[in-house]
Amino acid sequence: MSSSDSPEISKLEIIDGDYVLEDVPHLSDYIPDLPTYPNPLQDNPAYSVVKQYFVHVDDSVPQKVVVHKDGPRGIHFRRAGARQKVYFQPDDVHACIVTCGGLCPGLNTVVREIVCGLHHMYGVKKVLGIDGGYKGFYAKNTVYLNPKVVNDIHKRGGTILGTSRGGHDTTKIVDSIQDRGINQVYIIGGDGTQRGAALIFEEIRRRGLKVSVAGIPKTIDNDIPVIDKSFGFDTAVEEAQRAINAAHVEAESSDNCIGLVKVMGRYSVQSKRNLWAGFIAMHATLANRDVDCCLIPESPFYLEGSGGLFEYIEKRLKENGHIVIVIAEGAGQELLSESIQSMTDASGNKLLQDVGLWLSQRIKEYFSKQRKMPINLKYIDPTYMIRAVPSNASDNVYCTLLAQSAVHGTMAGYTGFTCGLVHGRHTYIPFNRITEKQNKVVITDRMWARLLSSTNQPSFLSAKDIVEDKTDAGQ
Incomplete structure (x- = not known):
């Protein structure tokens, strides 16, 4: 899959001439009059002690923190985190998780924390694991995931879902998503995988489906641009x-x-x-x-x-x-x-x-x-x-925060994005920004x-x- 296959899906919003918000798509961009619901976290006793837990709608993170005093403020990304309103009722969510590409420490931790985040923070019970990478959408069985199933997997290397390279067929994958009634898709993989995720999002948007697509960037080589580092x-x-x-x-x-x-x-x-x-x-x-x-x-x-x-x-x-x-x-x-x-x-x-x-x-x-x-x-x-x-302590914490950021983003209706740390702050980044080039020394x-x-x-x-x-x- 060449970089030319990756669609341009970011939204540029220029404010005051020198402040640029490179925003991510939202379900409401192509589905009008979507209902919203109060975030279940407001009644969660674990988060009741947190001051201003919900992220403000205007919070953003600058791509560059070192600037000249008279220079422009530059590009910003939307800050990740829970919003006051969500676009999915917990009982209506049918999520799936897929891991693609080579192995990397932390894959199981990300899978675990997506499942546990959906379950414990939002009360989501229906989560499927796609077996064997992208081709698993149309060629293999799925695995039912709940907190008990994934409880100890962060202590193991590899991925309990299996993985593979290639196998991306946009039409077959989206047909499978639509036939199974899936409405949240979590895709864990490197730059090639994220380019595939962008194509999946575009096809879902073309069909007008209420399906959020979130990516979690994975490369052991740390060569994904924009973000501070990749997990593992x-x-x-x-x-x-x-x-x-x-x-x-x-x-x-x-x-x-x-x-x-x-x-x-x-x-x-x-x-x-x-x-x-x-x-x-x-x-x-x-x-x-x-x-x-x-x-x-x-x-x-x-x-x-x-x-x-x-x-x-x-x-x-x-x-x-x-x-x-x-x-x-x-x-x-x-x-x-x-x-x-x-x-x-x-x-x-x-x-x-x-x-x-x-x-x-x-x-x-x-x-x-x-x-x-x-x-x-x-x-x-x-x-x-x-x-x-298995991932070490530092990567385990990082994987947890990436997974929770992805869950918060999809529940808030964002789609066509990947999660990443930018100057120490978790953000939502358009797919094309992390696939347009490769980071290098x-x-x-x-x-x-x-x-x-x-x-x-x-x-x-x-x-x-x-x-x-x-x-x-x-x-």
């Missing part, structure tokens, strides 16, 4: 550190030892552009402090010659007797053979050759054949272990400079690379 990222960084610690112990325990760790950091193709994400590698390196070199897709590197990776490895081995290298799975793909470059998976992500194994072999060949220098190399690939673990930014200062590695950059990155950062 904190857990991934924490687990990556365990692998780095093991590599450091191995490297310190042997002479001329190289500990090489490969972590996630995808390289995907959208809009005919190559896009990367080395956030896990960068943050795990900064957090660990035992790493001597971090290689990510956004920062090109070369192997041989003055200032190259091999020269740096040899220098560190002579100085310290060991070196720890962290490489993101999408790094160095341009150095590998072109045999698999044109292949993508069902979600449009480029299929990668194993850069970790390739780099291990090249390092061994260089030092044994060209330098005649004995080395030990320990290669660790924790990729699937990281994806499969900016190697001319302060965070990458901090990493280089921590590892003391060379930048491996040419003047052309720096100019190109500054251009991308300004877009």
Whole structure:
């Protein structure tokens, strides 16, 4: 599914010339005279002590918090949270939840908190789990969900609903939603999944159905734009550190030892552009402090010659007797053979050759054949272990708030939106804003400079690379 398939569904409202509210659709935009009801939370004893629990209709969150004093106020998003009026009676709600794409820590937590939020906050009893991703709408059975069924699932990795890539057929999915009488759809997945959610919303709006569609963005790589971070990222960084610690112990325990760790950091193709994400590698390196070199897709590197990776490895081995290298799975793909470059998976992500194994072999060949220098190399690939673990405490809290924000939004009649944290505030964001581009590490930014200062590695950059990155950062 290409980015061109994603419809433009945001509503721009310009106030006082320099304040722009990029709003999300509402059921009342295309269904006139919808009745409203008092929010059941006003009678919920758990929330009776909260001062001003309901979000004001005019509350918004700025996309940029650092502005010049004479500059425009810029784009704002609608603040997430419970509203005083809702557009669904609890007994009339028939909700469904689907998880799509790759595994990520926190999926089960999000599922659990949607179910529990609907049940405990709004009294909704009918919630279905769609089995096996998008294709489950028309090809598989559903699972009945209630608080008892999902009670302990946050302690497990993976997703109890199953998942898959691809399988998106808008007409079949909306036919299934309509035939089952579903009127709230919660879609958990990455950028490809959210593009699919936007198409589902458009078809539902075209048919004039009273169905709210809410997305919860999921990518372990943290490469979704606009939002502060995606759920599962904190857990991934924490687990990556365990692998780095093991590599450091191995490297310190042997002479001329190289500990090489490969972590996630995808390289995907959208809009005919190559896009990367080395956030896990960068943050795990900064957090660990035992790493001597971090290689990510956004920062090109070369192997041989003055200032190259091999020269740096040899220098560190002579100085310290060991070196720890962290490489993101999408790094160095341009150095590998072109045999698999044109292949993508069902979600449009480029299929990668194993850069970790390739780099291990090249390092061994260089030092044994060209330098005649004995080395030990320990290669660790924790990729699937990281994806499969349960979410940590920080991600569990974040998943809970994302799920509750989605529930509040759908009950308030909003649709065609995704939930996300923007500068520490939960917001409702139009689908197209989080699918129009992919977030990536900016190697001319302060965070990458901090990493280089921590590892003391060379930048491996040419003047052309720096100019190109500054251009991308300004877009």
